Amino acid sequence: MGGDRAPDEIIAGAVRARDELGVEIVLVGQPEVIRATPGGDTFAIIEASEVIAMDADAGKSVRRMKDSSLVRAAEAVRDGKASAMISAGNTGATMASALLRMGRIKGVARPAIATPIPVPGQDLPTILLDAGANAECTPEYLVQFAQMGAVFARARFGVEAPKVGLLSIGEEETKGNPLVKETHKLLATGEWIGGTGAVFVGNVEGRDIMSDVADVVVTDGFTGNVALKTLEGGMKALVGSLFAAFESTPEAKDAAATLMPALLPLYAQLDPDNTGGAMLLGVDGVCIISHGSSSATAVVNAVRVAHEMVVGAVVEHLRAAITTA
Amino acid sequence: MGGDRAPDEIIAGAVRARDELGVEIVLVGQPEVIRATPGGDTFAIIEASEVIAMDADAGKSVRRMKDSSLVRAAEAVRDGKASAMISAGNTGATMASALLRMGRIKGVARPAIATPIPVPGQDLPTILLDAGANAECTPEYLVQFAQMGAVFARARFGVEAPKVGLLSIGEEETKGNPLVKETHKLLATGEWIGGTGAVFVGNVEGRDIMSDVADVVVTDGFTGNVALKTLEGGMKALVGSLFAAFESTPEAKDAAATLMPALLPLYAQLDPDNTGGAMLLGVDGVCIISHGSSSATAVVNAVRVAHEMVVGAVVEHLRAAITTA
Numbered sequence: 001m002g003g004d005r006a007p008d009e010i011i012a013g014a015v016r017a018r019d020e021l022g023v024e025i026v027l028v029g030q031p032e033v034i035r036a037t038p039g040g041d042t043f044a045i046i047e048a049s050e051v052i053a054m055d056a057d058a059g060k061s062v063r064r065m066k067d068s069s070l071v072r073a074a075e076a077v078r079d080g081k082a083s084a085m086i087s088a089g090n091t092g093a094t095m096a097s098a099l100l101r102m103g104r105i106k107g108v109a110r111p112a113i114a115t116p117i118p119v120p121g122q123d124l125p126t127i128l129l130d131a132g133a134n135a136e137c138t139p140e141y142l143v144q145f146a147q148m149g150a151v152f153a154r155a156r157f158g159v160e161a162p163k164v165g166l167l168s169i170g171e172e173e174t175k176g177n178p179l180v181k182e183t184h185k186l187l188a189t190g191e192w193i194g195g196t197g198a199v200f201v202g203n204v205e206g207r208d209i210m211s212d213v214a215d216v217v218v219t220d221g222f223t224g225n226v227a228l229k230t231l232e233g234g235m236k237a238l239v240g241s242l243f244a245a246f247e248s249t250p251e252a253k254d255a256a257a258t259l260m261p262a263l264l265p266l267y268a269q270l271d272p273d274n275t276g277g278a279m280l281l282g283v284d285g286v287c288i289i290s291h292g293s294s295s296a297t298a299v300v301n302a303v304r305v306a307h308e309m310v311v312g313a314v315v316e317h318l319r320a321a322i323t324t325a
Numbered sequence: 326m327g328g329d330r331a332p333d334e335i336i337a338g339a340v341r342a343r344d345e346l347g348v349e350i351v352l353v354g355q356p357e358v359i360r361a362t363p364g365g366d367t368f369a370i371i372e373a374s375e376v377i378a379m380d381a382d383a384g385k386s387v388r389r390m391k392d393s394s395l396v397r398a399a400e401a402v403r404d405g406k407a408s409a410m411i412s413a414g415n416t417g418a419t420m421a422s423a424l425l426r427m428g429r430i431k432g433v434a435r436p437a438i439a440t441p442i443p444v445p446g447q448d449l450p451t452i453l454l455d456a457g458a459n460a461e462c463t464p465e466y467l468v469q470f471a472q473m474g475a476v477f478a479r480a481r482f483g484v485e486a487p488k489v490g491l492l493s494i495g496e497e498e499t500k501g502n503p504l505v506k507e508t509h510k511l512l513a514t515g516e517w518i519g520g521t522g523a524v525f526v527g528n529v530e531g532r533d534i535m536s537d538v539a540d541v542v543v544t545d546g547f548t549g550n551v552a553l554k555t556l557e558g559g560m561k562a563l564v565g566s567l568f569a570a571f572e573s574t575p576e577a578k579d580a581a582a583t584l585m586p587a588l589l590p591l592y593a594q595l596d597p598d599n600t601g602g603a604m605l606l607g608v609d610g611v612c613i614i615s616h617g618s619s620s621a622t623a624v625v626n627a628v629r630v631a632h633e634m635v636v637g638a639v640v641e642h643l644r645a646a647i648t649t650a
Contacts (some may be wrong), residue, residue: 119562120562120563120565120566121562121565121566121569132494135494135500135501135502136502136503167551169457169460169546169547169550169551169554175460176460176547177460177461177545177547178461180547205550205551205554205558206550206551206552206553206554206555206556206557206558207554207555207557207558207561208558209555209558209559210555210558210559210561210562210563211558211562219551220502221494222494222501222502222505222548223547223548223551225494225530225531226492226494226530226531226544226548226551226552227531227551227552227555228531229494229530229531229532230531230532230534230535230552230555230556230559231531231555231556231559232531232532233530233531233532233533233534233535233536234534234535234555234556234559234560235559235563236532236535237444237445237446237535237536238445238535238560238563238591238595240445240446241445241446241591242567242588242591244446245584245587245588245590245591246584246587248587249587251583252583252584252587254580254583255579255580255581255583255584256580256584258576258577258579258580259570259571259577259580259581259584262570262571262573262574262577263567263570265570266563266566266567266570270563
């Protein structure tokens with residue numbers, strides 16, 4: 001029910017995901033809306049009469065709208081009726097539903113949003129967390145984000161010894177705000193590493209996010225969300241100006257057409273529909289947060305990631321990493 | 326003496342600035358080094374025997390190296406021997422020298438670095454401040470940054486009614502960390518606007534920096550520095566991958582050559598050498614901070630900006646804005 005392009009693109013994506021990946025999918029929402037959408041009547045449905053709007057207050061909505069699709073989806077995971085939930089709807093309400101219905105993994109202070117940032121020219125993305133779940137953090141939260149990010153890097157991308165960096169404004173450990181300085185001290189002890197295989201590479205800077213300096217970049221949810229959206233806005237502005245230049249003259253248009261095959265891999269890499277979405281780490285179940293403008297392709301990729309996370313037992317690995325820390 | 330390409334490019338830039346702009350320039354540093362560099366013997370020199378290294382601790386260096394070029398340059402402005410200082414050297418030491426020798430404008434709690442961010446397809450950049458001078462801020466500092474940014478937008482870019490946004494993680498005033506929420510309340514009163522002509526447009530997000538949503542984006546120096554460097558890193562990664570694609574085949578190479586005239590304006594707009602550098606706002610004199618890798622062209626543009634700031638009496642306007650706040 002959620003997302004700017006629901007229900008059409010969401011259900012079209014579900015159809016493709018089932019056909020292409022062989023993953024069993026259950027749709028959560030208003031049966032009459034789902035059944036009236038092409039492909040909708042071919043799925044099992046968990047009924048939910050309410051829809052939390054994209055711009056609704058997250059906490060209030062989740063508390064009051066107990067029969068909303070987001071709350072019912074999180075309950076389905078809690079009750080073992082689904083192995084994972086995926087939403088392109090209200091991000092805050094998705095987080096709140098997952099947190100309140102699935103609960104936290106034992107020992108986790110705060111769940112965090114882990115967002116893979118594509119790195120042009122590299123196979124592996126940089127995982128940024130927290131990308132926006134917690135505007136206020138303590139050093140202890142950030143240490144857990146480091147643990148969870150490292151587990152995610154291994155489970156999702158096969159990185160055996162994930163390089164973990166702490167986002168700051170200079171490489172020296174004396175640089176940064178009090179949160180970063182205190183977190184640096186804790187991370188430098190290495191006591192948090194446990195079985196994650198992580199390697200602490202020290203402070204990293206904003207310019208290192210879109211590079212291979214670190215596999216995991218740890219920060220508070222305020223800074224992480226600003227960095228993520230700054231990058232998205234910058235990419236969009238630059239790509240928009242490039243396309244305008246490509247269209248500026250008939251000669252440019254012809255030349256751009258010739259260049260397209262060389263540019264398409266880069267364009268595909270940066271397309272948010274291809275990242276598979278972000279994952280809420282620390283809740284007791286798999287919860288994939290897809291961006292609001294998700295197309296069918298985005299849904300297919302989100303299902304692929306959700307499936308990998310379930311098969312890879314990422315929640316079990318997180319549980320082990322947190323309790324042994 | 327400072328900057329990765331000093332003294333050659335710095336002095337070459339000084340020669341060009343003098344010839345192209347007709348601005349009188351005095352070089353500060355070791356006379357024997359300056360005179361041994363092409364063009365160096367054609368300038369008046371303020372002698373300084375010491376050089377603060379690019380990676381030196383800013384505070385310590387400025388306190389101990391009283392005969393360094395940075396300290397002497399700031400003294401020259403204080404003593405009226407120069408109207409402005411420009412440095413491509415150690416940013417922290419440049420700030421510390423300016424702060425300790427020129428002092429603050431009366432009423433200014435903390436000087437801030439104002440960095441113009443080019444917006445592709447737009448004539449006007451977005452001014453981001455604080456871009457890194459103060460890792461820790463109070464709401465009161467941020468209100469002054471709003472005042473100073475608005476004055477700068479008018480003096481430097483002729484924006485009569487600068488749109489000022491507060492960097493947060495959602496448009497709603499309830500979004501953000503405690504610093505942002507408290508600052509939002511203060512900015513929303515409008516009491517700070519005085520004669521700046523500013524218009525408070527509310528919270529803005531990272532994606533709005535490279536857009537025309539706001540002329541001035543206010544944030545603390547930690548978040549601002551992360552945003553600035555994230556954007557720089559993202560642009561560099563994307564442009565690098567574009568050039569790699571342009572070189573990937575003979576056909577692509579030919580097509581890219583045809584496209585170049587259409588792409589050059591964008592490339593020029595994003596070239597940091599063309600922004601004219603950042604300005605340290607709030608000290609009692611004009612202090613331009615050029616990036617470390619500044620070429621002669623960057624120096625020419627920094628001199629142009631310094632000259633405009635002096636002629637436009639930006640320090641006097643700042644003084645008026647702060648004391649009437």
